[in-house]
Amino acid sequence: VAPWYGVAFSVLLYLSIGPLFATPRTATVSFEIGVVPFLGDVSESAKQISLAVFAAVFFGLSYWLSISPGKLVDRIGKILTPALLLAIAVLVLTAAAKPMGALQTPAEAYQAGAFTKGIIEGYGTMDALASLVFAIIVIDAIRSMGVTDTKHVLSLTTRAGLVAAGCLALVYIFIAYMGATSVAGLGMQENGASVLSKSAEFYFGLGGKVLLAVIVLLACLSTSVGLITACGEYFNRLMPQLSYHKWVVIFTLVSFGFANFGLKEIIKLSIPALMLLYPLTMAIIILAFLHPLFGGKRVVYITTMLATGVMALFDGWKTFESFMEMKSGFVSNLDNFFSANLPLYGSGLGWLLPAVVGFALGFAISKLAK
Incomplete structure (x- = not known):
């Protein structure tokens, strides 16, 4: 598009999958699965203090590993990713074989337009955002193995992407099924982390809960290190006045700060940015x-x-206004207009038709300019 746009978009992208949202979530997800189930019935203030202590230790380790990660994260990833998938596979297959109850009636928001609602909810995974960053990492890894032919690199990258997408799809499908059948046994849970942890305890007792907690903790730790490292390297290239070490310190501290909002609030805070990005x-x-x-x-x-x-x-600003409990007349009027006239706007995909129109216009201009 333009050099300035590339920089601006990349900065927003790295900040979103880095210290503002994704990296803090690695700590809060670990906390929800690895610590909260063992706290028992404690007050919210005690839980908040526990989160702060846990996040301090978690990001202390992340900082230490990010300063000179070497091959440690690669080794952890090679062991933990299969182990995590295996643990989840055992859990969801057990849930499929012995469901806690029947499939429940979908929540009201999913009774109509579940597909588009699922897409919007999928924004929260940040998978598409992260793919732009991790694609570079995958390509660099392939080239480091001695593959130099562009077509071969593209082929291997495509295969890796298909495998990753397939695994993620299976994980999401089975976890969704497990969640839908767990309501009878567990009741409605606040988030998916709670569903996973309580399901593990339901089926395998304390041992299952401990195993899942350890695996998720280490997997999230390696992810945190990877994100902090990637952000540190990018911003060091962008602004070399600050060393890589200083960027790592900054991103670690910011991530720690945001982690203290808790998983639910981080997800809520991220929605306006995700609606934009x-x-x-x-x-x-x-x-x-x-x-x-x-x-x-x-x-x-x-x-x-x-x-x-x-x-x-517009969608990002509208969501921000809703989050801040603001409501301007201009935004309300535009919202009403788009709701009445723009296809898929009510489902959160109002950008799709303008994108198609923009593409068609640009394509026509490119043909006429010949």
């Missing part, structure tokens, strides 16, 4: 796939991203 991310990913179709013409990127960006900015 996700449409832009999806648009750029789709354009990358369609790149050969329009010959990579810059005008197509500009018109598509501009149209998408206008709607994404």
Whole structure:
């Protein structure tokens, strides 16, 4: 699109999957699964203090490993990722074989438009945002193995992406099933971490809960180290006036600060930013796939991203106003207009049609300019 846009988008992307949202969540998810189930019936203030202490230790370890990670994270990842998938597989297959109860009636928000609602809820995973960053890591890893041919690198990257997407899809599907059948046994839970932990205890007792807690803790720790390291390296390249070490300190402290809001609040805080960034991310990913179709013409990127960006900015601001319990007349009027006239707007995908129109306009301009 433009050099300044690339920098601005990358900065927002790294901050979102880094110290503002994703990295703090690694600590809070670990806390919810690895600590909360063992606290018993404690007050909210005691739980908050426990979170602060846990987050301090968690990010202390993250900082130590991020300063000179070496091959430690790679080794942890090679062991923990299969172990985590195996543990979840055992849990969900057990839940499938011996469900706690029948499938429950969907919550009201999912009784109509479950597909689009699921897409919007999927924003919270940040998978698409992280994919742009981790794709670079995967490509670098492949090249470090001696693969230099561009087509071969693309082929291997595609295969890795398909395997990762397939595994994630299976995990999400089975966990969704487990959650839907667990209401009879566990009741409604506040978040997925609680469902996993309590389901592990329900089926395997204390041992299952401890095993899941340890695996998730270590998996989240390695993820935290990876995110802090990636952010530190990027911002060190962007602003070399500050050393990598100083960036790591900054991101560790900011992540610790945000982690103290707790998992539920972090998810809530992230929604306005995700409503802004996700449409832009999806648009750029789709354009990358369609790149050969329009010959990579810059005008197509500009018109598509501009149209998408206008709607994404509005959605992000509208969500921010809702979060802050504000309501301006201008935003309300536009909201009503889009609700009545823009397809899929009510489902949170109002950016889709403008993106298509922007693409068509850019494509037409590129053809006329020949």
